[in-house]
Amino acid sequence: MFSSLLRADFTVLLRSGQTLILNVAVPILYLVITNLHSASRRGGSIYGSPEFAIGLALTVGLMFSALMGYSVAIARDRDMGVFQRLRVxxxxxxxxxxxxxxxxxxxxxxxxxxxVVVGGILHSVVYDPVEYLLFALVSVLGGAMFLAIGQAIVGLVSSFAVVNAISRGICIALLLLGLLGSSGILGDAVRSVADWTPVGALINLSVGALNPSAWDWTATSGLIATLGYAIVGVSIGIRWFRWESH
Structure with missing residues (x-):
């Protein structure tokens, strides 16, 4: 039965044009933009490094897919009674x-x-197998974190329209805080806070995974924060989730 559900969900997801946009087009667009405006390469400032650009693209893709895709789809299906039919x-x-x-x-x-492949080509960087493996693990952990946050949203909010609005608002807020805070434009205090946001944490963790020889406390704190958000989000999402909107 589980395999049947997997096949059905894969089919629905792959037929969705939104999936292609959120999971492929948006991350690649960010890679192209950062490549055009990047003035440094490996060894430069973190904000212009290939690792930051690739980590940013991964983070944006996972966040948009989870918060604007997954959570909204769950809320819509719940509102339409899909889960009630599946439960029987x-x-x-x-x-x-x-x-x-x-x-x-x-x-x-x-x-x-x-x-990571497109990013490496655009930024003329070659990563070794260990770095690819670490980045793959980070992508799974980061995906789990944003999905957990999305699950928490649909667990706490029953209205489809409200879930849609909140998810979009959180995406914008997290992206702005993570990017502006990480740049240091808003000061060291805000930068410290931004490093512990979901966006800042996953970017820092991605940078550490793609350059493990330079792994530091920033990457470690990113790992801690990512795990923390995933655990808390899943706990809230499971505890408060309702199978029907009314």
């Missing part, structure tokens, strides 16, 4: 949500492969 089938309750979670993680992993 032989499928276990846990499998209904787990299937969607696994599908999103798989798509995020595929997107990460595309991002």
């Amino acid at each position: 089938t032989p499928a276990p309750t846990w499998a209904i949500m787990a299937s969607r979670f696994v599908v999103q993680l798989a798509v995020g992993f595929a997107m990460a492969v595309i991002v």
